[in-house]
Amino acid sequence: MQGIGGLGHLGIQFAKKFGYEVVAIGRGPETGALAKKADSEDTLRFAELTGVRPMIETYPLERAAEAYARMLSGKAEFRVVLTM
Numbered sequence: 001m002q003g004i005g006g007l008g009h010l011g012i013q014f015a016k017k018f019g020y021e022v023v024a025i026g027r028g029p030e031t032g033a034l035a036k037k038a039d040s041e042d043t044l045r046f047a048e049l050t051g052v053r054p055m056i057e058t059y060p061l062e063r064a065a066e067a068y069a070r071m072l073s074g075k076a077e078f079r080v081v082l083t084m
Contacts, residue, residue, distance in 0.1 A: 009054070010047075013052040013053075055079070057077055057078070057079070059080065059082055
């Protein structure tokens with residue numbers, strides 16, 4: 001797998017749960033397409049059953065500017081999520 005950012009880290013977890021040996025390299029911009037509704041539902045059900053969870057950094061809404069700057073800098077680990 002190339003890239004372990006916001007989507008890649010989930011892909012690694014899915015692959016491991018399916019029993020694959022995973023080698024991840026590099027970091028780059030994310031690209032992708034939206035899946036069909038049924039595919040999304042199957043994916044969410046599998047994640048729930050196997051414990052696949054996103055890795056996130058949380059920031060309170062008051063620190064939204066800081067969170068946005070961290071995301072743009074490329075220093076954010078996986079996903080930045082604002083909390084209320």
